[in-house]
Amino acid sequence: MKELVIISGKGGTGKTSLTASFAALAGNMVLADCDVDAADLHLLLAPDIQYRADFISGCEAIIREADCRGCGRCAELCRFDAIASVRRASNGVRVHRVDPIACEGCGVCVWNCPHQAIDFPDCHCGEWFISATRHGPMVHARLAPGSDNSGKLVSLVREEARKLAKQQNREWVLVDGPPGTGCPVIAAVTGAARVLVVTEPTVAGAHDLARILQLANHFKIPATVCVNKWDLHPDMTEQMEAAAREAGATPIGRVRYDSAITAAQRRGLSAIEAGAGPLAGDIHAVWRNWQAVAAGNSGSANP
Ligand code: SF4
Ligand code: SF4
Numbered sequence: 123m124k125e126l127v128i129i130s131g132k133g134g135t136g137k138t139s140l141t142a143s144f145a146a147l148a149g150n151m152v153l154a155d156c157d158v159d160a161a162d163l164h165l166l167l168a169p170d171i172q173y174r175a176d177f178i179s180g181c182e183a184i185i186r187e188a189d190c191r192g193c194g195r196c197a198e199l200c201r202f203d204a205i206a207s208v209r210r211a212s213n214g215v216r217v218h219r220v221d222p223i224a225c226e227g228c229g230v231c232v233w234n235c236p237h238q239a240i241d242f243p244d245c246h247c248g249e250w251f252i253s254a255t256r257h258g259p260m261v262h263a264r265l266a267p268g269s270d271n272s273g274k275l276v277s278l279v280r281e282e283a284r285k286l287a288k289q290q291n292r293e294w295v296l297v298d299g300p301p302g303t304g305c306p307v308i309a310a311v312t313g314a315a316r317v318l319v320v321t322e323p324t325v326a327g328a329h330d331l332a333r334i335l336q337l338a339n340h341f342k343i344p345a346t347v348c349v350n351k352w353d354l355h356p357d358m359t360e361q362m363e364a365a366a367r368e369a370g371a372t373p374i375g376r377v378r379y380d381s382a383i384t385a386a387q388r389r390g391l392s393a394i395e396a397g398a399g400p401l402a403g404d405i406h407a408v409w410r411n412w413q414a415v416a417a418g419n420s421g422s423a424n425p
């Protein structure tokens with residue numbers, strides 16, 4: 123089983139569109155949509171949910187207002203300012219209440235309430251799914267509003283996708299990673315044999331590419347780079363590929379700007395499925411080069 127982890131220093135680089143095209147090319151694969159904060163692979167792949175499960179992570183404090191004496195001890199101790207004094211709706215008596223968005227689930231208030239008025243149930247932070255798509259199974263998730271355990275959810279989605287690939291003897295796991303360089307990205311790349319960074323030729327793109335390559339180097343993960351919409355700024359593309367090489371990464375291709383991608387997306391298709399001419403050819407080349415690099419051969423840098 124081989125894994126392709128596709129990441130980008132920021133959102134909007136075309137990472138997910140490329141992932142959908144790679145899914146069409148890979149054939150025998152499992153998809154993992156690890157962009158759990160803003161999942162959008164489902165827009166192109168119309169998944170049919172076959173299995174769903176709760177994502178439980180940590181606990182949250184909930185004050186039973188009927189038992190609260192309003193002493194304020196919990197609010198004094200909460201380092202996250204998650205507890206406020208309010209008036210009980212029934213009789214106007216002052217009690218305390220936890221803001222579930224601000225609560226970090228540390229449990230300090232629970233253990234120190236002199237009247238044992240605080241419950242501490244498991245925190246339901248979202249759901250994850252296994253779905254059927256026209257290219258194969260997809261593991262994906264939805265984080266509950268306000269939940270910030272996306273790193274753990276990313277790890278879960280990736281792990282479930284790997285398990286499924288082993289069970290079903292699938293050749294590939296394609297991971298659509300989250301944007302940025304934070305905890306969710308680290309969860310998506312940890313233990314990966316290699317990553318593909320999708321970027322675009324802009325000043326912001328160059329900056330974000332440098333950051334994501336730093337992260338890959340920090341974790342000693344070999345990186346490959348694809349510049350999307352490269353023809354919008356060929357000079358910048360050259361500079362970014364040179365900077366990528368200096369950082370130890372391997373440029374494995376460029377994908378041109380082509381409105382055919384938008385037309386394909388409107389039809390709910392990837393560029394490969396829509397047969398988007400030269401654009402599809404670019405994506406094919408990146409896929410071939412990725413396979414060559416992953417197999418230990420050198421990938422060509424340019425189209
Ligand atoms: S410590 Fe307990 S009794 Fe005191 S305000 Fe908090 S919840 Fe109410
Ligand atoms: S569990 Fe921790 S963070 Fe949440 S309200 Fe209690 S003290 Fe504050």
